Amino acid sequence: MRKNLIPISKATTYRQIAEFLDTHSIVDYWDQTKPVEFEVDIQSEITYYPLASKLSSQVQRVAKRQGIAPETLLNLWVQEKLQKA
Template sequence: MPENFASLEQFWGFWDSHSSADYEDLMEPVEVEIDLTSSKVYLALARDLLSKARTQARKQGVSTETLINLWLQEKLTTLA
């Protein structure tokens, strides 16, 4: 299993053609805390931007919301 992927497309391509069961011997138990009380904020988007985002999300096999959140996170990380 690759330790790193060059892109989300490479990541998705790998897991589309592999099963996590094939790598069970590499897995270690972890403790995870999840805050299920996330908040959402609704923003107005230009119609053409939303249309382009929807097209990209479909190509990448994710929801439009997920894709936009990923894009914002990536951009904000590079600006930090």
């Protein structure tokens, strides 16, 4: 049999852990927790570029007309332009 993945439940899969945590409060198990320290190195997958206000308004109008999000429209346009470069 597989080892429990978290000691406060008998869960042996990540799905079971999620179901357990969705239906139980950590408050009921707080005395079984212990402090830990760890580092997180989050690498952003998004880079932001400034866009002139007038251009931003135009992008929003075109995106709305096409039924897509402005960021999706910009990504498509940049991809098209880069393919031609």
